[in-house]
Amino acid sequence: MSFTSAEFIIFCTIVFVLYWFVTAKDLKAQNLLLLFASYVFYGMWDRRFLFLLVLLSFANYIIGIEIDKNEADRKKKIWFIIGLITNIGVLVVFKYYNFFIQSFIDLVSLFGYSLSGSTTKIILPVGISFYVFLSLSYIIDIYIKSLRANRNITEVLLTLSFFPIIVAGPIQRPASLLGQITKRREFNYSQAVDGLRQILWGMFAKVVIADNLSVFVDDFFKNCAVYSGSTLLVGAGFYAIQIYADFSGYSNMAIGIGKLFGFNLMQNFAYPYFSRDISEFWRRWHISLTSWLRDYVFMPMSMAFYERIKSEKVMFIKSNMAIYIMTSAITWFLTGLWHGANYTFIIWGMINGLFLIVYQMMKSPRKKIYKLMGINNKNLTAIVIETIFTLIVITIAWVFFRSLNVHEAFLYLRRIFSISLFSIPKFPNRVAGLINLILASLFFIIEWIGRGHQHPFADLEMKLIRPLRWAAYYGIVITILFFAGKHYVFIYSQF
Amino acid sequence: MNTFIKNLLIFILPIIFLALTSEVLIRLIPNDYILKKNYLDKNSDKIEVLILGSSHSFFGLNPIYFSNNCFNASYVSQTIDYDLEILKKYDNKWSKLKTVVLPVSYFSLFEKLKECSESWRVKNYTIYYKMKASKSFKEYSEVLSSKLEIIIERISSYYIKGENPHSSSSLGWGNVYNSKNGKNLTETGKITAKKHTYDDFHSYPDIVSTLQSIISFCNKKNVQVILFMPPAYETYRDNLNRAQLTLTIQKTTDIANSNSNCTFINLMADTTFKASDFYDADHLNEIGARKLSLLIDSIVVRH
Numbered sequence: 001m002s003f004t005s006a007e008f009i010i011f012c013t014i015v016f017v018l019y020w021f022v023t024a025k026d027l028k029a030q031n032l033l034l035l036f037a038s039y040v041f042y043g044m045w046d047r048r049f050l051f052l053l054v055l056l057s058f059a060n061y062i063i064g065i066e067i068d069k070n071e072a073d074r075k076k077k078i079w080f081i082i083g084l085i086t087n088i089g090v091l092v093v094f095k096y097y098n099f100f101i102q103s104f105i106d107l108v109s110l111f112g113y114s115l116s117g118s119t120t121k122i123i124l125p126v127g128i129s130f131y132v133f134l135s136l137s138y139i140i141d142i143y144i145k146s147l148r149a150n151r152n153i154t155e156v157l158l159t160l161s162f163f164p165i166i167v168a169g170p171i172q173r174p175a176s177l178l179g180q181i182t183k184r185r186e187f188n189y190s191q192a193v194d195g196l197r198q199i200l201w202g203m204f205a206k207v208v209i210a211d212n213l214s215v216f217v218d219d220f221f222k223n224c225a226v227y228s229g230s231t232l233l234v235g236a237g238f239y240a241i242q243i244y245a246d247f248s249g250y251s252n253m254a255i256g257i258g259k260l261f262g263f264n265l266m267q268n269f270a271y272p273y274f275s276r277d278i279s280e281f282w283r284r285w286h287i288s289l290t291s292w293l294r295d296y297v298f299m300p301m302s303m304a305f306y307e308r309i310k311s312e313k314v315m316f317i318k319s320n321m322a323i324y325i326m327t328s329a330i331t332w333f334l335t336g337l338w339h340g341a342n343y344t345f346i347i348w349g350m351i352n353g354l355f356l357i358v359y360q361m362m363k364s365p366r367k368k369i370y371k372l373m374g375i376n377n378k379n380l381t382a383i384v385i386e387t388i389f390t391l392i393v394i395t396i397a398w399v400f401f402r403s404l405n406v407h408e409a410f411l412y413l414r415r416i417f418s419i420s421l422f423s424i425p426k427f428p429n430r431v432a433g434l435i436n437l438i439l440a441s442l443f444f445i446i447e448w449i450g451r452g453h454q455h456p457f458a459d460l461e462m463k464l465i466r467p468l469r470w471a472a473y474y475g476i477v478i479t480i481l482f483f484a485g486k487h488y489v490f491i492y493s494q495f
Numbered sequence: 496m497n498t499f500i501k502n503l504l505i506f507i508l509p510i511i512f513l514a515l516t517s518e519v520l521i522r523l524i525p526n527d528y529i530l531k532k533n534y535l536d537k538n539s540d541k542i543e544v545l546i547l548g549s550s551h552s553f554f555g556l557n558p559i560y561f562s563n564n565c566f567n568a569s570y571v572s573q574t575i576d577y578d579l580e581i582l583k584k585y586d587n588k589w590s591k592l593k594t595v596v597l598p599v600s601y602f603s604l605f606e607k608l609k610e611c612s613e614s615w616r617v618k619n620y621t622i623y624y625k626m627k628a629s630k631s632f633k634e635y636s637e638v639l640s641s642k643l644e645i646i647i648e649r650i651s652s653y654y655i656k657g658e659n660p661h662s663s664s665s666l667g668w669g670n671v672y673n674s675k676n677g678k679n680l681t682e683t684g685k686i687t688a689k690k691h692t693y694d695d696f697h698s699y700p701d702i703v704s705t706l707q708s709i710i711s712f713c714n715k716k717n718v719q720v721i722l723f724m725p726p727a728y729e730t731y732r733d734n735l736n737r738a739q740l741t742l743t744i745q746k747t748t749d750i751a752n753s754n755s756n757c758t759f760i761n762l763m764a765d766t767t768f769k770a771s772d773f774y775d776a777d778h779l780n781e782i783g784a785r786k787l788s789l790l791i792d793s794i795v796v797r798h
Contacts (some may be wrong), residue, residue: 006632006639020496187496196503222694470506477510481643 001044002489003199003253004207016260021188027184027429030156034261035239038163040124045167049125052090057160059086060135061153068149076143083139091132094125099341127167129338131493133292135160138174140296145348146173155181164257168250168492170268170288177263185262195259197457197473199349202252204476206490208483209443211245212436213238221402224412229421232412239402241440242397243491244273247286250490252455272449273444276386277391278355298331323359328353339401339495344409348400355393439443439483514638517646521637524653527663528623531568534667538571539588542566544795546711547578548598550669551725555779556596558666560788562796563593567667572613574606575705580626582712594719594795597709599759600777601727601735604692604702612690615640662679672774674782684730684776691777692736703746707754714756719798722759723791726768726783731776742774760794762787 001007015037023029043050063083070076092100138160141147150156159178165171220227220235227235251268258265272284282290305323314322330349338348375382396413403409427433450456460469535542543563546556550571558565568581578597582589609617609629617641620628630712633639638646652658662671713720724744744761750757762768773784779787 006636010632187499189496189499192499193502223689473506478643484642 001041002487003250003257004203004487007044011037011044012257012260019261024187028154030185031158031181034162035158037156038158038166039160041163042161042166046126049128052094052125053131053161053166054092054157056087056131056135057157058153060160061156063139064142064156065151067139071276080139080143082342083165084136084144087136087139091128094128096337105419124494126493128169130169130255131160131166133171133289133338134165134174137171137296138170141174147178150178150182152182162263164254164263165265168247168254168490168495169286170251170254170266171292172266172288176266180263188262190261191259191264193461194458197460198256198259198455199250200256200473200476201455201457202254202256204480205245205249205252205443206479207249208439209436210242210249210491211488212432212483213242213245213440214488216427216433216436217242217402221404221408221412224408224415227415229416229418230423231425231427232416233421233495234427235426236395236399236412236416238436238440240273240391240398241443243398243401244269245440245443246491247248248486250492255454267454271392271447273394274387274448274451275390276383277361278352278390280429281390281394282352282356289335293331293335293338295320297334298327301330303325321361325357326401328357332356343406344400344403347406347409348397351397351400352392355397435483439479496783513708516548517650518636520650520654520722521646522622524649524660526619526660527570527645527667528619530661530663530665531667532624534566534665535585536567538566539585541611542589543591544594544596545582545589545592546596546667547573547581547599547687549573550598550778551598551600552596553663553667554669554672554774555562555725555784556785556791557664557784558667559664561783561792564591565666567663567669569598569667571669572608572616572745574611575603575702575721577608577620577626577628578596579705579709579712580620580628581624581708582709584624584626589716589718592716592718593715594798595709596720596721596723596791597724598679599706599713599722599743600691601688601740602693604699604706604743604746605693605696605739606691607698607773610698628644629770639797651657665668665749668779668784670781672778672780674771674774674780675747677773677780678775680728680770680776681730682775684732685734687775687777688731688734692739696739696742699742703750708724710750710757711756718756719795720754720757721791721794722751722757723765723778723798724761726762726771726772726787728768728770728776732764758794758798761792 001011015033018033019030023033034373039050039054063086065081067076070079078217111429142149145471150159155178159172159174162172162177162181196260217235217239220232224232224235248269255265255267266288268286268288270284270287272281275284276280296419302323305326309319309323312319317325332349332353333346334349335352336346339345339348360398370377370382399412399416400406400409403412439445446456450458453459460472464472539583541564544561544565546552546558546565546567546569548569550569552569553567553571553573556567556569558567569578575597582595607780608614617629617631617635618637620626621634622637628634649660653660662669664670710720723749749756767786768779768783772779772786774780774783
């Protein structure tokens with residue numbers, strides 16, 4: 001049941017009415033209703049794995065209590081390790097089992113040995129990476145005492161399965177979400193209207209921009225051997241726009257739905273393509289994941305390295321930088337792996353990690369060069385050049401992310417950087433291609449205008465009088481209905 | 496809360512009103528699905544030869560050239576699972592049915608309507624054929640399953656321009672692929688072959704099993720099944736994936752050999768069909784349809 005389906009609109013309307021009109025006065029009833037709705041919602045995505053979701057969140061509820069009540073370090077640690085093994089184990093079994101087995105067989109074959117490994121066809125449960133990470137942060141936070149285990153089973157299960165975020169995030173911090181679940185929610189007109197605006201913008205991004213571009217992107221990637229370099233470069237650019245519109249669209253809808261039920265969910269995108277450098281890009285893209293990895297992987301690992309490395313230099317590199325390189329490499333390897341059991345994702349993660357390391361290393365030389373040239377950091381030309389460079393790096397990395405395998409990614413890139421790069425791009429359907437370019441430009445213009453807010457329509461009330469505002473809403477609705485193409489599943493729901 | 500509900504209703508009511516009006520207006524437009532369903536409702540107990548399948552039989556087989564009482568229930572992008580549904584829908588009414596004619600094209604064993612680019616047509620089977628062919632709510636509504644652009648175009652072409660909404664004869668043959676408005680055979684050959692080629696064969700086992708169900712269904716009623724691979728122009732044939740084509744031919748031959756009520760004939764490269772018989776590289780025009788219909792009829796009569 002996708003957010004853009006008619007079924008979801010009906011489902012959400014029923015839950016909304018029951019939530020605010022039937023259970024409004026009783027917090028317990030409201031939470032029970034949301035929990036039931038969350039299981040119905042997940043069950044309609046994937047009935048087979050609803051049991052896994054319920055079981056895993058129940059296990060985390062028990063583990064959380066056990067970690068919390070055991071003051072003795074040993075017992076506490078044992079429960080914490082059980083929690084880590086349970087959550088990571090589920091992820092490994094369902095998401096990475098075949099990948100690891102196959103990779104091991106491939107590795108052994110490099111040394112001339114042959115293993116006949118048996119890989120089993122395991123179906124990936126929808127949203128598993130998202131709810132496992134949410135569950136992990138729940139038990140880690142309890143272990144490091146930044147959160148007390150909640151004894152109310154409904155509240156914990158709801159935190160770990162809340163329907164707007166269960167399929168593709170944003171990955172909430174349990175402390176923030178649990179804090180809202182345990183408190184009485186009052187209907188807030190402004191919040192609800194803002195939620196609807198955010199849903200509308202998200203739907204526009206997904207249905208009009210992402211879904212229509214995917215027709216071209218699928219064709220370009222499937223037939224990259226026949227298209228010219230210039231066409232494939234446009235195709236890579238189209239994919240960069242598609243994945244942003246798709247995922248930010250989903251996130252905006254999820255956050256907007258949360259607002260309708262009185263929740264404030266964390267922002268997942270902050271206009272990342274307007275970033276000047278790769279570091280800024282990753283502070284603005286998929287914020288809930290990057291901040292999760294920063295807080296639970298990068299920072300603790302850096303601290304651990306700092307405690308162990310006492311020398312000033314490690315292999316001729318300042319220890320600070322060496323630690324940064326090591327932790328970045330591991331974190332970005334994990335970021336890639338989190339997205340899927342495929343070398344393409346790992347390479348994509350490593351490319352981003354590499355450019356972040358280069359960016360960090362170039363920070364002070366860049367300052368010196370700018371000083372020598374008399375260029376101010378706010379120089380428009382410098383900003384534009386750096387922004388374009390960042391976009392090129394990101395777009396090239398996306399080619400790996402989108403390709404089915406490494407071979408296809410290299411073929412695509414080889415075709416881009418061929419002599420045909422200097423030819424005029426050819427589209428299979430020129431009119432549709434032009435319309436998509438116009439719509440994508442309009443999308444980014446609106447994003448640029450609204451970039452100071454959580455979503456571009458957030459301050460529409462201040463900017464436009466009511467008739468104009470409503471005309472804008474109707475305009476968006478008509479555009480959605482007019483350009484709605486074939487329905488494509490949200491890209492990130494597959495992770 | 497009251498203000499929110501009030502404003503929301505004021506905002507969405509015009510949209511709902513327009514959507515409902517459009518739904519009613521579109522459903523009132525006659526179409527080929529209604530025509531076929533009405534014919535089958537009234538005459539399924541009189542039909543002796545039933546043609547099923549995709550556009551290859553819709554445009555390629557004209558019932559008027561058949562010796563027996565024949566009806567063409569095929570349609571554009573109708574896949575084998577929907578052919579079976581049509582047979583089942585009139586399960587108790589096929590009292591005179593002797594032969595079912597079904598094309599097995601290059602893509603037939605790999606394509607399901609629900610999964611292909613023509614999946615928007617599923618609603619026609621739920622709305623007009625009254626089949627429970629989908630679990631999706633939108634497949635039961637014209638407005639929810641079509642683009643606004645198409646809705647406007649359909650309403651304006653019927654109600655304003657007064658155009659004929661039918662593309663088939665009263666016996667279900669697709670009569671709009673005319674020799675006078677044929678397409679470029681070279682260009683369509685390449686494009687269509689690419690479109691019909693599948694990277695993965697995940698639907699293959701299911702579809703083969705459905706095809707077997709059709710044959711078994713017919714066997715129980717003592718009905719012959721004639722499977723044929725439709726004629727295609729060389730520009731289409733030359734661009735096909737050999738593995739997909741070979742698998743299709745081999746599997747269909749095996750099925751025909753293992754079922755006594757089934758015959759398979761491969762007409763893909765039949766030399767009877769010339770360039771002038773094709774509307775595009777994989778569809779026949781009215782001249783080609785006449786040839787194919789007479790050829791299939793001779794096989795039907797022989798059986």
